[in-house]
Amino acid sequence: MTRLFTRFLSLLAALLLAVSPALAQSAQIEGEITLEAEALAQIFPLDAALLASLNGELTAQQTQSGLHATWDSGFTASCNQLGDGSVLFATGDMQSAGRALMLPAQTQGNPLDRIHAWLDQLGDEQTFANAVYSSLFTRALSVDLTGQMLSPILGEVLAQYPFLPGLLGLDAAAVTRLASSAQTDAVWGNITRYKGDAQQYPDLALLVLSLHIPSLPHMYLWLRTDEFGSTIKFALEEKDVTDWDETLLALEERKSDTGFLINGFTLNFEDDEELNIYFEAAITTPAHALTVECDYYVDYTGDYLWAIELVASEATLGDVLELEIEAAQTDDGAVIPDLSGLSIESI
Amino acid sequence: MKPARKKHRYGRRLKTAFLPCLLLSFMVCIWGSMEVFVGNAANFRFSFLEAFVPLFALCLASTLIAALVIAIFRKFPYRLLVSLVFSLALVGYVQNVFLNLDLGLMEGDGVDWSLYTAHGHSNLIIWAVSLLALLTVLLLLKVKVRRAVITYGSLVLLLIQGLTFGIVSAQHLVSDASSKHETAYVLAGNEQYKVSPNGNVIVIMLDYFSNDYIDSMLKQFPDALNDLKDFTYYDNCDPTYIGTFPSVVHMLTGHEFDHTIPIEKWFSDAWNSDSAQYFYQTLADNGYEARFFDSSSSYFGIKYATPYFSNLIEQERTVRYDRLVKNMLKLSLYRYAPHALKQYVEPHSYDLTAAVTLTGNGIINSWNQNAFYNMLRLDRLQPNETDKKYFIIEFLRGTHPPYQVNEHAAWDTEATLEECAAGYMLMVSEYINQLKALDLYDDATIIITSDHGDKENSMQVLYFIKEPHVTRTEMAVNSAPISHKEFIGTVLHNIGAEYPYGQTIYDFSEDEERERTIMRNFIDTNYPAVPKYMSTADGTHTVMYAYTYEGDRKDLRKQIRRGPTEILPLTESFN
Numbered sequence: 001m002t003r004l005f006t007r008f009l010s011l012l013a014a015l016l017l018a019v020s021p022a023l024a025q026s027a028q029i030e031g032e033i034t035l036e037a038e039a040l041a042q043i044f045p046l047d048a049a050l051l052a053s054l055n056g057e058l059t060a061q062q063t064q065s066g067l068h069a070t071w072d073s074g075f076t077a078s079c080n081q082l083g084d085g086s087v088l089f090a091t092g093d094m095q096s097a098g099r100a101l102m103l104p105a106q107t108q109g110n111p112l113d114r115i116h117a118w119l120d121q122l123g124d125e126q127t128f129a130n131a132v133y134s135s136l137f138t139r140a141l142s143v144d145l146t147g148q149m150l151s152p153i154l155g156e157v158l159a160q161y162p163f164l165p166g167l168l169g170l171d172a173a174a175v176t177r178l179a180s181s182a183q184t185d186a187v188w189g190n191i192t193r194y195k196g197d198a199q200q201y202p203d204l205a206l207l208v209l210s211l212h213i214p215s216l217p218h219m220y221l222w223l224r225t226d227e228f229g230s231t232i233k234f235a236l237e238e239k240d241v242t243d244w245d246e247t248l249l250a251l252e253e254r255k256s257d258t259g260f261l262i263n264g265f266t267l268n269f270e271d272d273e274e275l276n277i278y279f280e281a282a283i284t285t286p287a288h289a290l291t292v293e294c295d296y297y298v299d300y301t302g303d304y305l306w307a308i309e310l311v312a313s314e315a316t317l318g319d320v321l322e323l324e325i326e327a328a329q330t331d332d333g334a335v336i337p338d339l340s341g342l343s344i345e346s347i
Numbered sequence: 348m349k350p351a352r353k354k355h356r357y358g359r360r361l362k363t364a365f366l367p368c369l370l371l372s373f374m375v376c377i378w379g380s381m382e383v384f385v386g387n388a389a390n391f392r393f394s395f396l397e398a399f400v401p402l403f404a405l406c407l408a409s410t411l412i413a414a415l416v417i418a419i420f421r422k423f424p425y426r427l428l429v430s431l432v433f434s435l436a437l438v439g440y441v442q443n444v445f446l447n448l449d450l451g452l453m454e455g456d457g458v459d460w461s462l463y464t465a466h467g468h469s470n471l472i473i474w475a476v477s478l479l480a481l482l483t484v485l486l487l488l489k490v491k492v493r494r495a496v497i498t499y500g501s502l503v504l505l506l507i508q509g510l511t512f513g514i515v516s517a518q519h520l521v522s523d524a525s526s527k528h529e530t531a532y533v534l535a536g537n538e539q540y541k542v543s544p545n546g547n548v549i550v551i552m553l554d555y556f557s558n559d560y561i562d563s564m565l566k567q568f569p570d571a572l573n574d575l576k577d578f579t580y581y582d583n584c585d586p587t588y589i590g591t592f593p594s595v596v597h598m599l600t601g602h603e604f605d606h607t608i609p610i611e612k613w614f615s616d617a618w619n620s621d622s623a624q625y626f627y628q629t630l631a632d633n634g635y636e637a638r639f640f641d642s643s644s645s646y647f648g649i650k651y652a653t654p655y656f657s658n659l660i661e662q663e664r665t666v667r668y669d670r671l672v673k674n675m676l677k678l679s680l681y682r683y684a685p686h687a688l689k690q691y692v693e694p695h696s697y698d699l700t701a702a703v704t705l706t707g708n709g710i711i712n713s714w715n716q717n718a719f720y721n722m723l724r725l726d727r728l729q730p731n732e733t734d735k736k737y738f739i740i741e742f743l744r745g746t747h748p749p750y751q752v753n754e755h756a757a758w759d760t761e762a763t764l765e766e767c768a769a770g771y772m773l774m775v776s777e778y779i780n781q782l783k784a785l786d787l788y789d790d791a792t793i794i795i796t797s798d799h800g801d802k803e804n805s806m807q808v809l810y811f812i813k814e815p816h817v818t819r820t821e822m823a824v825n826s827a828p829i830s831h832k833e834f835i836g837t838v839l840h841n842i843g844a845e846y847p848y849g850q851t852i853y854d855f856s857e858d859e860e861r862e863r864t865i866m867r868n869f870i871d872t873n874y875p876a877v878p879k880y881m882s883t884a885d886g887t888h889t890v891m892y893a894y895t896y897e898g899d900r901k902d903l904r905k906q907i908r909r910g911p912t913e914i915l916p917l918t919e920s921f922n
Contacts, residue, residue: 136802136803197748199748199749199750200748200749200801201803204803226803226804227804228804228904229908231908263909263910265905265908265909267901267904267905267908269901274901276905278905278908278909
């Protein structure tokens with residue numbers, strides 16, 4: 001459960017950092033964090049008093065060199081942009097406060113373009129004058145993914161994110177087994193790409209990815225992009241999955257044993273006026289069913305730069321976390337200390 | 348003795364040739380086309396029997412003639428011909444059942460054959476190899492064995508297809524889809540360019556035209572709306588339904604779609620509803636004659652609207668059996684032919700439509716697309732000799748894909764969305780300017796809108812309105828949350844009448860928070876297939892997705908991303 005939640009926080013943080021250009025601008029940030037300590041303590045094996053002490057107001061200053069945030073309880077976190085363009089975002093895994101996660105804020109080009117180019121090399125796309133999958137798509141390409149095909153990609157991901165095995169609970173032996181399996185032609189999954197009618201929906205594409213790599217949770221990704229943004233459905237299931245439709249339904253209805261489901265979208269509105277990222281995440285365990293909703297806005301023309309609303313709730317405990325943060329542009333461009341490493345001061 | 352043996356052999360050759368000839372004739376003359384017919388009966392103007400009888404006669408005749416001719420040959424030529432007929436039938440059967448790509452419905456737009464060149468070549472190779480292999484095997488077989496293979500093989504394939512044909516035909520004949528159309532209804536275009544000298548309410552409906560397209564169009568053609576300076580642009584208009592069906596009927600009757608009843612019943616209910624009767628009676632009481640111009644009336648259940656529109660004509664139909672047979676044969680050949688040859692026998696829906704003509708009184712269809720513009724410039728709007736005022740609906744193709752009109756309103760199959768949008772605004776400008784020239788513009792109410800946007804992110808529609816005697820220095824913009832539920836109320840408001848069944852667009856203010864719901868048909872595989880309207884086949888869509896939102900098109904897009912607020916299972920699918 002904790003691993004899944006930490007995994008989600010990491011993903012959310014990486015996504016926010018990766019997509020928000022407003023982080024590069026000077027901003028005065030204010031916010032409020034509310035933790036329902038008693039409820040949270042029933043989910044995470046943490047001290048309720050510690051959690052309760054984290055409630056309070058958030059203020060921060062963002063400049064070109066980084067972000068320094070302070071809660072009035074005295075807890076600080078830092079986010080610094082390093083010389084190579086990557087961002088060091090320090091957050092807390094509650095069980096071992098002080099561990100930092102290194103997350104590049106910028107990828108090497110658009111990862112989707114790379115995926116499309118890779119798919120184009122693998123197979124022949126079929127074109128249908130009538131509809132395939134739904135009434136919007138007229139082209140389809142389906143490829144089975146073997147260990148040998150995926151091993152270069154896995155290697156690259158592990159090189160970029162060396163903390164991932166730890167995050168996924170893989171020890172060295174498991175990583176070795178994974179590497180061995182990657183040399184075989186066993187089928188590890190399937191990726192299907194649908195594209196919209198070239199004249200009517202030229203920017204519309206749908207990727208459906210299903211993976212069942214040995215030693216790892218089974219994964220499902222449904223990613224649809226069009227001229228206005230993207231819609232995503234991402235699921236992890238700890239046990240073997242043969243029917244993702246049933247699994248997704250179980251996750252949506254919180255009937256899965258242990259699973260993790262994200263439904264979300266990004267929306268870019270006309271004339272680059274506004275960016276909206278919305279996520280709903282459902283984390284299910286035998287004991288708890290936790291849901292998180294996050295609404296993130298970047299407004300390029302309004303009074304504020306960006307704003308986040310995040311609500312986490314548990315099926316029986318109710319709301320356990322509320323977060324509202326808004327960033328307004330400042331004129332003075334104040335410079336904050338450039339922290340060279342991790343810096344978390346807990347109370 | 349010799350002559351008797353020759354006759355005996357001829358008789359035997361005839362008997363052997365009969366079944367494969369019957370098989371091939373049955374496939375080409377009957378089964379290939381009639382299977383399509385029973386699944387799409389609503390799209391054909393002729394009935395089952397009108398098609399089956401001549402095709403059956405052709406099947407019998409061609410079987411007999413082919414068998415009689417083939418039996419004249421002897422020895423190797425005879426063996427080759429019989430084997431060839433059987434092989435063609437068998438490979439054609441395999442092509443139809445296993446090898447055909449999904450080339451879609453015939454919508455008059457044609458298939459882009461250049462996309463399938465590689466497939467055509469490989470398919471042709473399969474044909475060549477298969478035919479050669481079959482012929483070789485058959486010719487090498489002993490006489491009795493070859494005879495048995497061809498006879499029983501033909502019989503099996505005949506039974507399979509014949510039985511299936513019998514079942515689907517019986518299903519069709521007992522269904523609503525088989526109702527014979529003695530008459531057909533036409534929205535006659537004879538007076539499409541006639542306006543009233545006494546006053547007009549003109550609605551120009553551009554199909555499939557989202558308000559997002561206005562923004563895209565203006566980036567490339569910033570002057571496209573220059574002639575609309577007296578108008579108010581409502582940039583937050585919700586069409587309520589996505590799809591010409593049921594949007595247009597909803598707009599013109601004020602009756603909401605009921606997903607729980609068959610479509611024909613809904614058509615009847617809608618046109619006979621209290622709101623519809625009130626609307627058209629009020630128009631008549633205020634001196635208005637209603638006219639509806641559209642080049643097709645397939646989506647409206649139009650026969651129920653006969654009390655309302657003066658140009659809705661009931662026409663007797665004449666079946667042109669020559670065209671019917673020719674095009675049904677093309678349809679069959681299209682299904683059985685190797686892919687590379689299909690383009691030479693590709694049937695077009697308008698050819699099959701032309702198999703039934705509407706006769707009498709020189710009635711012509713309404714003009715659409717570039718033809719509408721060309722005839723508008725040629726004939727020009729003319730005041731009619733009448734004491735009535737007119738309520739005119741011009742339903743044009745608009746930005747419905749594929750785009751076939753460019754910014755000059757000329758035929759252009761390479762036109763982009765923006766060019767097509769600009770072309771239709773040019774038509775609108777021409778219409779408006781001709782009204783001005785007749786001095787009939789000032790007191791007219793003119794609405795330019797669309798029945799729906801696209802199926803995805805751009806569901807809202809354009810909506811421009813000029814009220815009587817309104818003049819401005821520049822177009823006004825209003826972001827009030829309006830919808831097509833207010834269509835009838837708004838029309839009646841502008842002729843000075845009340846509408847007790849709904850509101851007008853003027854009842855909503857710009858800062859008002861209004862909850863609206865938009866609905867679209869969808870293929871949701873979690874729901875069972877439902878029958879297609881006027882057919883025995885399964886329909887395309889299974890549900891309607893409803894999206895409830897507050898705000899504008901941005902908020903609607905967010906709701907679309909989040910998913911439907913409600914899912915409504917269909918009883919029948921229109922497509």
